[in-house]
Amino acid sequence: MVSGMELLVPILEMSPVFSLAAFGQLLSQKSGVYDLGIEGTMTTGAVFGVLGAYMGLNSWGCLFLGSLVGIPFGAALFFVSEKLKLNQIVVGFGLWLIGLGLAGSIYTVVLAPQHIEIEAIRAVAFGLDPIFYLSIGLLVFLIFLFSRTKYGLIVTAVGENPRVADTAGINVEKVRAICVVIGSALAGLAGSYVAVDVVQGFTYTMIAGYGWMAFALVIFGRWKPIYVFAGSLLFVAITGISARMEILGMGFLPPNYVAVLPYIGVLVVLTLAMIFAKETGMPAGLGQSYTK
């Protein structure tokens, strides 16, 4: 007999990978900016996590370095999208490939020849590490931010209708800058968490679409923190189940397909969410640079 906790802990353990990245994406999108570079930001965050270990930092230092490296990605996205008023989606794709390329290059040149040991992050309560509790804290913070505070209202207003927000005296650029940069830092943190805690090293394909999944999560969660978090747990469960199936060698599906079940699962889950969604909750001003 498996107790509920035994089943739940592995899911919760992995959940920050999705939830932190998705919260970052949520924040960015709530203010009106798509962050399609997230997969690249996460990969670069991951390699900087390992780089931190190579430089002798402890796991916390590694995670900090990983989130720090997200900042230039956010800054670049903000600059091109809001300062130059150019297409967010195109810049996002660019940052994605730049992130992949940068991470791969740094890894190959600097890290691949080294033997690097990374200390896993120790669990503090119920077999879960502080990063998990950080993600819960962030969830509570985001719920509180968007439902109870003036600042949440400001971000929502900027994402929904930047012109009205501007007329009301809100500095649209400043709000978007803050949201996009924090969002990217969270993506970097999620990436370095994969490297430091989940994989304890770096491989070229380790982020394996997690960034795109985080992007999907925000749509799935209708831009609401609690649904986004629930979605993260669901996505981890799907990923976990297929990993378990891969090990056990389930007979009815060829192993190649078992390996891609998470992606099929994400697509199916997102489609179901779209079918049953009465309203999407998408910020009306999402994707458009604001020109005064």
Place this chain on the structure above:
Amino acid sequence: MPVLKQGDLKSLLTLVALVLGLFIVSLVAISLFMNIDLGAVFYHVYESTVGTEFGFLSVLRRTTYLLIVSLGLAVAFSSGVWNIGGEGQILWGAILAAAVALLVALPAPAVIPLALIASFMAGALWGLIAGFLKARWNVNEIVSTMMLNFVATATMTQIAGGPLRDPVVLIAQTKMIPEELQFPFIVYPLNAAFVFALVLVPVVYVLMHKSVLGYKMRIVGGASTVAAAAGINTRRMVMISMFVSGGICALAGAMLVFGHFFRAQAAMTGMFGFYAIVSTLLGKSKPELMFFTSLLLSFIITGTESLRVLGVPGSFTQLVVGLMFIAAVLREFSSRRII
């Protein structure tokens, strides 16, 4: 054959300057980062691209596949649909091309058209999944096409490692297609697939710019509210655009099988499905411009890949191509402000 307009030529020149500028900056950066002699870096880029006949023909060879995928993506992009599923669609095209070539025992003039039709249909139907999901339930196509890429890769590994497997090698790849089906070289290493890509340029031009269907798709891409007001079935256009887009991208897979690898396997796309997004955007989805932007991108990729002999990692190519997206947006900036 479509001709370049004055404005296009001007914007193309701006673009070449931007692209080459960014390319040179990245070459200087990698030489500093890896402590390689900058002269050697430039020498290798020059030798492998325009410095030798073989180099130049290699650039043209790579242009072939980038151009075909760009033409495919342009159909979706002009219709306002972000088809990021080029990788998967290429793979489906390759699977079907290899399967028909290996399994259908007919003379070459019959097998090749059959293989092309099968490839087109496979990629088109694969693209249609995302098109349908978007049209019917507004499922984000960036997510769906990206997820479907992973599934297509699994399908390729499954088939190339299963029924069509080449038993001689360890990795999952299909057997080699019969020699009489392999495209001949025009001049080594450039093969007949290049001609096929060139022929496709006016075909897509006519489809998108001279036909009613293309006109409707472009209106949907420009402003879907206008399209709806004009009585155009927006959903239908989204589905048709993904169908055609996926089909054309798949033809690049077929060309890779017939012209380059003579077999199919999962790593064969060479990220063309993603890289071609840049050449499409740089060419503003205009077929006549995309020939030049594919050529430009091919030059950059070929040059960058040649640096591997100096120990530059393969990932560096992704970095450089990523920078080209920045060139694509900056071009918009310059064209608005200066020209």
